Amino acid sequence: MFGLSTDTFTAEQTGGVLWYVLQELAPRVTYDQYTLLHFLIRKAAHLTEYAILACLLLRAFRAGAARPWHWRWATLSLVLVALHAGLDEYHQAFTQSRTASVADSMLDTAGGVLALALLWLNRRKPTGLDRHGSR
Secondary structure, eight states: OOGGGSGGGSHHHHHHHHHHHHHHHOTTOOHHHHHHHHHHHHHHHHHHHHHHHHHHHHHHHHTTOSOSOOHHHHHHHHHHHHHHHHHHHHHHTTSSSOOOOHHHHHHHHHHHHHHHHHHHHHHHSOTTOOTTSOO
16 A cells, blocks of 8 residues: 555546546546546545455454454554554655645545444344345
């Protein structure tokens, strides 16, 4: 993920790729629509990559235990997600064409929180029930 924090993946760099794809898929997209979509895709990437990190950390802490959930594992996972998010923004402060942002760090951590919350909610479902609540 630190590789994505380099000058290679700035908004200016990824924007050209997205513009090319959008012109092929939706040639009538306006520049304002493109700008909003580019912003949303980049922020969704933040949420997604840190959500995946939280899931992987929780799985690593679980390490094959029979118990699928423990609050200690979730807390440690979230702490490491937040730490990595902070270090990622700190790293960006030293790149030439990127800036560090506390808001991005909070968004990254929110991705971890969202993933852990969804996993916790999934674990709370009674076993033997389908998604409609019947057996």
